[in-house]
Amino acid sequence: MAEPPRTRDPIARLVHALGKLPGIGEKSATRLAFHVLRADSELASELASALLDVKAKVRLCSTCCALTEVDPCTVCTDPGRSDAIVCVVATPQDQLAIERAGAFRGRFHTLHGLIAPLDGVGPDDLRISELVARARSEVEFVIATSPSTEGEATALYLARLLKPLGARVSRIATGVPIGGELEYADRVTLARAIEGRREL
Numbered sequence: 001m002a003e004p005p006r007t008r009d010p011i012a013r014l015v016h017a018l019g020k021l022p023g024i025g026e027k028s029a030t031r032l033a034f035h036v037l038r039a040d041s042e043l044a045s046e047l048a049s050a051l052l053d054v055k056a057k058v059r060l061c062s063t064c065c066a067l068t069e070v071d072p073c074t075v076c077t078d079p080g081r082s083d084a085i086v087c088v089v090a091t092p093q094d095q096l097a098i099e100r101a102g103a104f105r106g107r108f109h110t111l112h113g114l115i116a117p118l119d120g121v122g123p124d125d126l127r128i129s130e131l132v133a134r135a136r137s138e139v140e141f142v143i144a145t146s147p148s149t150e151g152e153a154t155a156l157y158l159a160r161l162l163k164p165l166g167a168r169v170s171r172i173a174t175g176v177p178i179g180g181e182l183e184y185a186d187r188v189t190l191a192r193a194i195e196g197r198r199e200l
Helices: 010-018 026-038 041-057 090-099 128-132 149-165 187-195
Strands: 085-089 107-110 140-143 170-173
Touching: 010 026, 010 085, 026 041, 085 090, 090 107, 107 187, 140 149, 149 170
Parallel strands: 085 107, 085 140, 140 170
Antiparallel strands: none
16 A cells, blocks of 8 residues: 555545555555444544554463463463473464364464565574473474465474474374465364374
């Protein structure tokens, strides 16, 4: 979206700001801006407050690197979860998708991306050092990255890094479509993928 002319027009500013969001083009941004304009003031206040809150209060869990308001996060402090198995995901959205499937009761670790050399993303750009710090012989790491080229490369890299430390490393089964993204997979597919994981 092109830079708007220097104007104090609040509608143009809102359209421009909304247009910076991923997947929102100029038409969608305009439609959203006019929806906010037509709605009562409560929606605008709630939206503004939620945006400020998420930026001010949400941070990374010092243990699993998930997005959280409390540190450590509620998953890391849940006594009903197993410490013996850690599901490694690329994004917070992937963690939410696996949680919705309801088949996994261990801990999580969020990488915040995948190794993608063509995009300039290397291992040092991800939360891998925090993952290595959690590696112990009694822990199984289930690599639940998407079955894309980047997801497979990341899984192999992590396996080579974690196995010499004594940890068991497995990969989710390929119930998730090749080239697909975890956040769009249905619950049953994700549950079967976790249950049918294989050792790397």
